[in-house]
Amino acid sequence: MTPPSPATSAPTPTLLWIDASAGIAGDMLLGALVDAGAALDDLQSAVDAVIPGSVRLAAHGVTRAGLRATKVEVEVLVDDPPHRTWTTIRDLLVAADLAEPVRARALAAFARLAEAEGRVHGIPPEDVHFHEVGALDAIADVVGSCAGVEALGVTDAVVSPIALGSGTVTAHHGVLPVPAPAALELSRGWDVLAGGRGELATPTGLALATSLAGACGPLPALRPDRTGIGAGTRDTPGRANVVRVVLGTPTRGTTDAPVVVPADAGPGGTPERAVVLETNVDDLDPRVWPDVLERLLAAGAWDAWLTPIVMKKGRPAHTLHVLCGPEQATALGAVVLAHTSTLGLRVTSVVRDVLDRAWVAVEVDGGTVRVKVGHRAGRVVQATPEFGDVAALAADRGVPVRQVLAQAQAAATAAGVVQGAPWDPVDGGPAPA
Numbered sequence: 001m002t003p004p005s006p007a008t009s010a011p012t013p014t015l016l017w018i019d020a021s022a023g024i025a026g027d028m029l030l031g032a033l034v035d036a037g038a039a040l041d042d043l044q045s046a047v048d049a050v051i052p053g054s055v056r057l058a059a060h061g062v063t064r065a066g067l068r069a070t071k072v073e074v075e076v077l078v079d080d081p082p083h084r085t086w087t088t089i090r091d092l093l094v095a096a097d098l099a100e101p102v103r104a105r106a107l108a109a110f111a112r113l114a115e116a117e118g119r120v121h122g123i124p125p126e127d128v129h130f131h132e133v134g135a136l137d138a139i140a141d142v143v144g145s146c147a148g149v150e151a152l153g154v155t156d157a158v159v160s161p162i163a164l165g166s167g168t169v170t171a172h173h174g175v176l177p178v179p180a181p182a183a184l185e186l187s188r189g190w191d192v193l194a195g196g197r198g199e200l201a202t203p204t205g206l207a208l209a210t211s212l213a214g215a216c217g218p219l220p221a222l223r224p225d226r227t228g229i230g231a232g233t234r235d236t237p238g239r240a241n242v243v244r245v246v247l248g249t250p251t252r253g254t255t256d257a258p259v260v261v262p263a264d265a266g267p268g269g270t271p272e273r274a275v276v277l278e279t280n281v282d283d284l285d286p287r288v289w290p291d292v293l294e295r296l297l298a299a300g301a302w303d304a305w306l307t308p309i310v311m312k313k314g315r316p317a318h319t320l321h322v323l324c325g326p327e328q329a330t331a332l333g334a335v336v337l338a339h340t341s342t343l344g345l346r347v348t349s350v351v352r353d354v355l356d357r358a359w360v361a362v363e364v365d366g367g368t369v370r371v372k373v374g375h376r377a378g379r380v381v382q383a384t385p386e387f388g389d390v391a392a393l394a395a396d397r398g399v400p401v402r403q404v405l406a407q408a409q410a411a412a413t414a415a416g417v418v419q420g421a422p423w424d425p426v427d428g429g430p431a432p433a
């Protein structure tokens with residue numbers, strides 16, 4: 001047996017901090033993400049997938065209160081109707097050829113806009129007609145920003161306290177007080193900053209920030225890797241009209257906004273906040289379920305599964321369960337609403353206790369099987385041959401699966417990867433005796 005090749009761990013997480021302390025609008029976030037390195041062509045492709053040939057994105061350097069920033073212009077190339085319904089936009093997003101996480105994030109942002117507009121007008125979200133926030137340029141801001149976040153590999157996001165501004169603004173609805181009604185709805189539950197002149201945070205900017213971010217707070221503990229500054233339209237002296245983004249690897253340094261996790265969270269590991277989404281469904285064509293589960297996993301769910309139940313009136317039905325990070329809950333909820341027949345979901349905050357994981361490769365019968373290692377405190381707790389590798393090798397050699405499974409387990413044991421064995425958590429491999 002060959003020694004295990006160097007262990008590999010999961011891809012490095014990328015934390016995004018959105019600094020909205022001077023306000024936020026969709027085009028400002030777009031500019032910041034492009035400034036941080038997202039390719040404009042990728043953003044344009046995603047927007048074209050939703051509204052083909054309708055807008056052209058262009059980026060150029062500007063200054064705001066003397067600071068350099070990137071301004072993204074959204075040029076509208078076709079006639080735009082005065083309003084567009086939430087259901088129209090939802091259908092466009094569902095039908096578009098988009099990466100699943102981009103679709104899920106864009107659906108989540110527009111779902112929040114629809115909920116907020118619905119509350120403002122006292123109507124169900126399904127009946128909402130968007131005006132400015134449903135226009136082609138707003139769709140481009142949302143889809144482009146979601147594509148930018150994906151292009152930069154963002155796995156989690158935090159938004160700073162958000163400046164809303166003051167005064168009035170004239171929109172399709174007439175003269176509105178600032179914060180505009182939809183903006184105020186969208187800021188509920190998030191930290192905001194008082195003061196500032198004019199409309200500093202628009203509904204689209206707030207919908208994006210509050211659906212992308214899982215938390216609100218100052219710069220979290222991270223190792224900054226990329227930064228970006230996105231300009232708003234106005235250049236206000238004395239206050240740079242910009243959104244800043246900082247992307248980096250999360251670290252364990254202290255911050256003023258620690259993740260609050262109950263003390264009884266788990267048996268000795270690093271507890272992790274998680275969310276479980278659940279809904280009972282009795283009227284979906286059962287042939288659709290595999291697609292729903294696949295979409296949820298492709299959109300970043302940690303797990304998605306069904307349990308058979310008997311509902312009211314004795315109806316056979318299913319409970320859909322989705323386990324995910326808190327920052328993914330809104331986007332994955334939007335996937336559930338878009339792809340099943342449910343009218344709502346239960347959202348439960350949980351704490352999960354997970355082992356640190358790594359991979360080693362072992363040789364079995366001239367082939368390679370990866371072994372997933374769960375380790376804690378310098379000891380192997382689980383060593384599980386990857387079943388897909390085992391099944392493929394068994395099929396290739398024409399031998400029973402259980403035979404390859406036993407060989408892989410034995411090879412892992414021989415390599416010192418066995419429950420209770422020492423594990424080097426830094427270099428990832430059996431620790432030297």
Ligand SMILES: O=C([S-])c1cc(C(=O)S)c[n+]([C@@H]2O[C@H](COP(=O)(O)O)[C@@H](O)[C@H]2O)c1
Nearest residue numbers: 130131132133138171180181182202203204
């Ligand atoms: O489009 C709609 S329905 C709309 C609703 C509201 C309410 O607060 S209600 C406000 N606005 C204003 O439109 C412009 C553009 O908004 P973006 O988010 O697209 O930048 C802005 O001034 C909003 O306050 C529009």
Ligand code: NI
Nearest residue numbers: 117129130131
């Ligand atoms: Ni409106």
